[in-house]
Amino acid sequence: MHVVHVQVHVKPEAVESFRQATRDNARGSLQEPGIVRFDVCQSVDDPTRFVLVEVYRTKEDPPRHRETAHYKAWREAVEPMMAEPRTKAEYVNVHPEDSDWV
Amino acid sequence: MHVVHVQVHVKPEAVESFRQATRDNARGSLQEPGIVRFDVCQSVDDPTRFVLVEVYRTKEDPPRHRETAHYKAWREAVEPMMAEPRTKAEYVNVHPEDSDWV
Numbered sequence: 001m002h003v004v005h006v007q008v009h010v011k012p013e014a015v016e017s018f019r020q021a022t023r024d025n026a027r028g029s030l031q032e033p034g035i036v037r038f039d040v041c042q043s044v045d046d047p048t049r050f051v052l053v054e055v056y057r058t059k060e061d062p063p064r065h066r067e068t069a070h071y072k073a074w075r076e077a078v079e080p081m082m083a084e085p086r087t088k089a090e091y092v093n094v095h096p097e098d099s100d101w102v
Numbered sequence: 103m104h105v106v107h108v109q110v111h112v113k114p115e116a117v118e119s120f121r122q123a124t125r126d127n128a129r130g131s132l133q134e135p136g137i138v139r140f141d142v143c144q145s146v147d148d149p150t151r152f153v154l155v156e157v158y159r160t161k162e163d164p165p166r167h168r169e170t171a172h173y174k175a176w177r178e179a180v181e182p183m184m185a186e187p188r189t190k191a192e193y194v195n196v197h198p199e200d201s202d203w204v
Contacts, residue, residue, distance in 0.1 A: 003143045005107075005153065019196050026197040041105045041193035051107065051193060053155065091143035091153060094121050095128040102204050 001036065001101055002059040003091040006052040014081035015047055021077040022052070028070025029054070034061030036101055048083060055093075055101065103138065103203055104161040105193040108154040116183035117149055123179040124154070130172025131156070136163030138203055150185060157195075157203065 010018045022040050029038040036055040043049035056062055065071055093101065112120045124142050131140040138157040145151035158164055167173055195203065 003141075023197045039105075039198070040196040042196050044192040044194060050196070051191075089153075090146040092146060094142040094144050094152070095125045096141070 001093040001098055002056040002061065003093060004052075004054040004056065004062060004088055005091070006054065006086055006088045008050040008052065008078075008086045009083045010048050010050070010078075010081045011083045012048055014078075018050065018078055018081050021074055021081075022050070025070050025074035026052075028068065029065060032061070032065060032068065034058065034064055059090075103195040103200055104158040104163065105195060106154075106156040106158065106164060106190055107193070108156065108188055108190045110152040110154065110180075110188045111185045112150050112152070112180075112183045113185045114150055116180075120152065120180055120183050123176055123183075124152070127172050127176035128154075130170065131167060134163070134167060134170065136160065136166055161192075 008018070019040075019042070026038040026040050029035050034057050036057060037053065038055070039053040041051050041053065043051075054062075054065075056065070110120070121142075121144070128140040128142050131137050136159050138159060139155065140157070141155040143153050143155065145153075156164075156167075158167070
């Protein structure tokens with residue numbers, strides 16, 4: 001698996017609209033054959049900080065994701081909500097193995 | 103859900119033994135009733151960096167996890183492997199909802 005963690009910091013007034021826009025993006029993303037998981041989490045210590053845990057079958061799948069309508073709609077919707085540029089880190093899975101990933 | 107991301111940086115010579123010890127801990131952790139997921143990922147850019155994605159049913163479950171034999175064995179095994187102290191961040195789930203988490 002190709003795992004991407006996206007760290008997001010939004011403006012305080014944008015927290016609720018970011019949650020909604022990102023839920024919509026997650027639901028759309030989970031329809032893509034190349035996406036296994038798309039978890040959205042909000043920081044306990046600072047509710048303006050989120051992490052998106054995106055699990056792709058291969059590293060060729062993120063560019064396909066970025067061509068989808070739901071991703072493009074999300075990117076446009078959240079652009080004015082950002083308190084700072086988002087950052088990402090890329091990983092491979094150690095556990096579970098590919099065949100056990102759900 | 104109560105989601106904990108643990109960031110780990112190990113010494114270069116400890117990468118393989120850390121992978122093995124952490125796989126063992128993940129398998130044991132997944133037997134705990136309070137743990138839904140225990141994913142272990144390794145950085146693409148820097149193989150000495152890992153993130154543990156631990157998904158607990160409630161915030162009361164992490165202290166129970168720390169009392170288990172597999173956690174204590176892991177903590178002891180990996181202590182000399184650390185390049186720097188590990189850090190953690192705590193989250194709540196925005197998507198999926200609790201009932202849809204697998």
